[in-house]
Amino acid sequence: MSVTPVKDKTAPSKNPLWRLLRKILDRPYPVTHVSFIRKELFGAIRQPRLILSMVVGPFLILALFGLGYFGPGNYATILVVPDSPGISTDINEYKGVITQTFKLVGVTKNLDEARQQLKDGAASVVIVVPDDALDEIYNGRNAYFPVYYRTLSPVDSSYIEYSTYIYATEFDKVILRQALAASKPQRSQLQESSRQIDQSTVVLGESMQNGDLLQAKVQVKSMKAVVQITRRGLDSLILPGQGDPNSPQQKLLAGRLFNAVTASGINQMNSDLDNIDTQLTALDAGFDRGDINSSAQQEHLAALRTANASLGGRASKVANIPPSVLVEPILSAASNEVKTQVNYINFFGPAVVILLLQHIAVTLASLSNVRDKQLGALEIFRVAPISPTQILTGKFISFALLLLLLGVLLIGLITTLLGVPFVQLGTRWFPAFLSLFVTIYASIGLGFLVAGISRTESQAVQFSMLLLLGSIFFTGFILPLNQFASYIRYISYILPITYGAAGLQNTMLDNQPLNLVYLVVPFLLGTLFLVIGRFLYRRQFDLS
Structure with missing residues (x-):
């Protein structure tokens, strides 16, 4: 009787995947890994205060930060106003003037008292409104708004100085708008001058057609006078002061404002006036020679009409520009592409x-x-x-x-x-x-x-x-x-x-x-x- 041998289940299999799996399972790695995982996790769980501090503590920090932080600014500020009759020191009358960065906590006329409060820590910033600001400006000198602050932080220092620069820029815009509003009559006068030249051109054409030499010369002289008046008006268009380069208004606005509006057509209007003057001179020279209605004279008349039409169009364009646009001809239009x-x-x-x-x-x-x-x-x-x-x-x-x-x-x-x-x-x-x-x-x-x-x-x-x-x-x-x-x-x-x-x-x-x-x-x-x-x-x- 033959005995069937029992197969040893522990004998290595010929299947390589099975041998690899048995080799992995026979190693003690999984057990030891799990034991240390349990050791550290249960060690933490057995410390409820640790778990509480790890979860609640960070959230409380985030909550306090989010609820209590309002960003830079909010500096306690004292405003020093001029010591003149009729100027109030009621803080409620100035709260709409100083906002955002500076928190108004007091108004006084005594600069020394305000600076002492700054030293004592009762305020962070003192802003002084000078009583001679307009006199300085219209005498061709910069007006300064003194600002005193006391801080050790370079971040606060930079932010305060930047904010005062923004406030000074806003004061600049107010004064420039007032000066430009004062120049409105000169801008309207340009349009009227163009209309006068246009009317005189019509009369001149009729006189030339009728052979009326005397009337034609009168119209040319009249238009030359209008051109001279228009030049003076153009000189004081943006820089009031009757074109006087030494006038306080021109000193105030020179450079910065003139450059801002040059692109609006002032230089081109000067060219139009030069062209008009050239055509009038040519016509007058022809009249002196007895040439009243030749083809050359008609060409000069047509060029005169074209130049005046250009002048009128540019004058209307400049006259319709609001002072606020001339002060701020370019505005930023920043858009954050992050929609959140x-x-x-x-x-x-x-x-x-x-x-x-x-x-x-x-x-x-x-x-x-x-x-x-x-x-x-x-x-x-x-x-x-x-x-x-x-x-x-x-x-x-x-x-x-x-x-x-x-x-x-x-x-x-x-x-x-x-x-x-x-x-x-x-x-x-x-x-x-x-x-x-x-x-x-x-x-x-x-x-x-x-x-x-x-x-x-x-x-x-x-x-x-x-x-x-x-x-x-x-x-x-x-x-x-x-x-x-x-x-x-x-x-x-x-x-x-x-x-x-x-x-x-x-x-x-x-x-x-x-x-x-x-x-x-x-x-x-x-x-x-x-x-x-x-x-x-x-x-x-x-x-x-």
């Missing part, structure tokens, strides 16, 4: 989320490894059947899951409670998730790197705070990167927030494809950080 209405909380909200995730990731990863070393856990891990790669992988997965959940919660809170828009959430959620993931990936790697160069928890916390400060100042979080020197920008290029903040802002606020640089560069940085962190951790692991 972005305010401060909308813009900084995604960046703050990324900043918090980076800081928490660096802190958790670095303190976890340093604490294992200080508590002697490395000695236990060293005799266990696990490798440094398995330990770091387990910690990485646990921290990544925890921080991804935190990031999703924070984005949900800022969109629902703070009103931060999320453009096309249905199609843009995945790019936003990728921005969060690569930021967390690079930040955890950076945390492992910090742990590798830290010997104590205090050193790890110190390095984490230095990274936080660097992230605030050098990554475009406060000031744009293009305002830094090129060699300083390299600091920003190695921090995950530089790419994560820009990527999340573009994803949430602007309907544009996500720039691959914001994904590839932080992924490469994270990989580099993880490799270096693993190398340093392996050294500590072997030496423990």
